[in-house]
Amino acid sequence: MGLKDKTSKGSRWRKTFVYAWQGLMDALGKEKNLQFHFVFASIMVVCSFIFSISRTEWLFVILSIFGVIALELMNTAVERVVDLVTKEYHPLAKQAKDIAAASVLVYAFMSVIIGLVIFLPKVIQLFEKWLVF
Structure with missing residues (x-):
């Protein structure tokens, strides 16, 4: 596994938290x-x-x-x-x-x-x- 593979997995991992946080903030703002x-x-x-x-x-x-x-x-x-x-x-x-x-x-x-x-x-x-x- 090269450096690029590790970076892309880390980037995807961070994105999942960003999307989850956006979902929480969206729900908190509207519900x-x-x-x-x-x-x-x-x-x-x-x-x-x-x-x-x-x-x-x-x-x-x-x-x-x-x-x-x-x-x-x-x-x-x-x-x-x-x-x-x-x-x-x-x-x-x-x-x-x-x-x-x-x-x-x-x-x-x-x-x-x-x-x-x-x-x-x-x-x-x-x-x-x-x-x-």
């Missing part, structure tokens, strides 16, 4: 639900620092955040492909969009449960300290 998830994720990260959560808790928070965002991106991709294929109403097109959206809903619901398990005891403990004084 209100994705924007909401990013705002909520930012709030969770700040709360995680404030409450000094454990490493294990951080892993669950990180998995929750990135999982919801990844599924929201896939949902957006499914919606775009369906819209590309047909602009007319079709029951299967609706099902594809609804099922993709449901995957985000299910994962987001799980993330809320994880958030409650991690943060609710810490919030209760904080309020108990305030009520004592």
